[in-house]
Amino acid sequence: PTDAARDATGELVVGGVTASALARDYGTPLYVLDEDDVRSHAARARDAFTAAAARHRVAARVYYAGKAFLSTEVVRWVTDAGLAVDVASGGELAVALAAGVDPARIGVHGNNKSVAELEQAVAVGVGSIVVDSFQEIERLAAVAQAAGAVQPVLLRVNSGVHAETHDFLATAHEDQKFGFTLADAAVAAARVRAAAGLRLVGLHCHIGSQIFGTAGFAESAARIVGLYADLQGGTDAAEDLQVLNLGGGFGIAYTRVDTPTAIEVLADGIVDSVAAECAARGIRMPNLAFEPGRAIVGQAGVTLYTVGTTKAVALEGGLERLYVSVDGGMSDNARPALYGAQYSARLASRVSDAEPQLVRVVGKHCESGDIVVDAEYLPADVAPGDLLAVPATGAYCFSLSSNYNFLPRPAVVAVRDGRSRVIVRGETIDDLLARDAGILPTERTA
Ligand code: LLP
Secondary structure: OOOOOOOOOEEEOOOEEEEHHHHHHHHHHHHHEHHHHHHHHHHHHHHHHHHHHOOOOOOOEEEEHHOOOOOOHHHHHHHHHEEEEEEEEEHHHHHHHHHOOOHHHEOOOOOOOOHHHHHHHHHOOHHHHHHHHHHHHHHHHHHHHHOOOOOOEEEEEEOOOOOOOOOOOOOOOOOOOOEEEEEHHOOOOOOHHOOOOOEEEEOOOOOOOOOEEEEEEHHHHHHHHHHHHHOOOOOOOOOOOOOOOOOOOOOOOOOOOOOOOOOHHHHHHHHHHHHHHHHHHHOOOOEEEEEHHHHHHHHHHHEEEEEEEEEEEEHHHHHHHEEEEOOOOOOOOOHHHHHHOOOEEEEEEOOOOOOEEEEEEEEEOOOOEEEEEEEEEEOOOOOOOOEEEEEEOOOOOOOOOHHHOOOOOEEEEEEEEEEEEEEOOOOOOHHHHOOOOOOOOHOOOO
């Protein structure tokens, strides 16, 4: 929601519902998801990549990266828009299946999938499994053979491109846990091709997250196309290798200083660079796949908090910072503490004529790093009982949430056309106590 999304009284409105109505009906902290926003970003990503691919007469499949935010409702919204689903654990797979996703439209990720996870994925017939290590190739081959299945497989390849630092010159010695190095990939491909229970259908590469420009994707794609060409033997003979999955990572705006590239521009840039590289190598262009998570749900979420206390703290030079404490914090949004992520905050329950004052919005956890919004201007009369809205919390907030300090995790409410409904129930303290094997149910009081 932007500042424009306010009703006549100055209240913040999401999906046609005022912040105070949401807080009254469901309490705070509260995750609010704008359903139409998720649906339209899913459709936009689908259109951007399929149109870019169609210009080169190939197909593109867009997977929603469920790790960004996963619930059955959200899965239905994105699959309604034509997206496939990428899952990264047995739990994520279970949610996708519970939502009724066609298993053929599920891709499975993970650098350490358990045998049980592999067995489940093969048993339900997922469309593809992205293999991440030599040991996993053997493990999956055994699982598939035991099940009498031939499992389509992509090789996860580490292109050596550091997206975050824009250090495109990094070599394939990149020191991280995912995938095969470019040097190992040919041997890995040979092992998959030799395994009776596996069918090599493509290559996969994901260079990072919250990326704004096309250059890193383009550089990575060029390297992967090089590998693809080598694995094809320079001809079209290797009919098995059909798809290049270039992952996700498309950035969104969290604050005013963020300037992400439009998804259509990214899609065109990435796809064109794959086409150019294929042309340069004289090979037929493969079909493409992408896995946006944040770009689908990130901007659709807003977290509502209630202010509990405010405290003016003197800084050097006669300055003063107002600490505004809210009723959640790093348990519902770990990103500031984990990555120094920046957010913004707005007074949601009223408008104020008071002068803007520099504030730091903090949570209620017992750590000084428990920051929600590091620096923001809010009306100086912000006071206990006010509602604050923190936009752009749709991705990696709910999914990274915890029970630190035994805070129950907030509910998720979907809003659309002036109506709201719970799509994930909030936890109660009883839910948390129920897991403590040292407490008899009869002793529970909360
Ligand atoms: N595909 C693969 C293989 C991935 O590992 C990821 C994200 C995605 C797709 C989706 O990336 P997206 O489009 O959402 O950027 N917790 C971090 C982000 C971690 C991303 C992990 N992998 C954060 O809160 O910023």
